Amino acid sequence: MRRPLTCWLALAGLLLSGTSASAAIIKLGFSRDSRPDMESVGGILSTVADVSLATTGDQNTEVTFVGELGGILSIEGDRASFTLDNVALTGKPVVVGSTVLQETSGGAFSLYDEANTLLLSGTVGDGTLSGPIGGTATSGFLTTKFGIFNGGTLLSLLAEKNLTNASVSISMLNVNGGAGLALSGDGALNPFTADATALISAQPQVPEPAAATLVATGALALLLARRNRR
Secondary structure, three states, rough: OOHHHHHHHHHHHHHHHHHOOEEEEEEEEEEEEEEEOOOOOOOOEEOOOOOOOOOOEEEEEEEEEOOOOOOOOOOEEEEEEEEEEEEEOOOOEEOOOOEEEEEEEEEEEEOOOOOOOOOEEEEEEEEEEEEEOOOOEEEEEEEEEEEEEEOOOOHHHHHHHOEEEEEEEEEOHHHHHHOOOOOOOOOOEOOOEEEEEEEEEEEOOOOOHHHHHHHHHHHHHHHHHHHHHH
């Protein structure tokens, strides 16, 4: 019996996100207002400007620290803010049944506390956006290569623990108000908005052989997707 595509992607996601006990996880819970949290317009995935925030694209969020950062007091009540920008959709999406896989590249993120002090910033590695076409949709954006941290008050703490690799994953709900993802006539992914939650994962430095394995795992998932489409 064939395994569903989502099983292979879940396996790849686990391997890519890392399972080391020394990892640090930052959970983001975006503001629960009527505005969407994310949008894809002109082939760029980014946060949407939220109400009463000074910087366009910022999203109000509460922050919970897990793992190596677990001793830090969490920020509650949507008082922190998060910005994600310049994540580009690259190439044409691959459709497997009712699931679409869209490769992404580049991007950067910033996380600020309630006093608008930069907690952490970094780059976003190449990734894959996936989700069902049509219907009340849930889709996931998972990096398949690691980015790096480059600023903020948490940077020195992460560096001391050799947690230098920045992995961002975003779960999206209520895509296009429940209409879901859709393709245009030329096969490109249509613009969309979505509610979201996010994780920033700080991982130990990955040795070159391990990094190659991660990339190969992601490639295997896409290969299986294409094979199952036949």
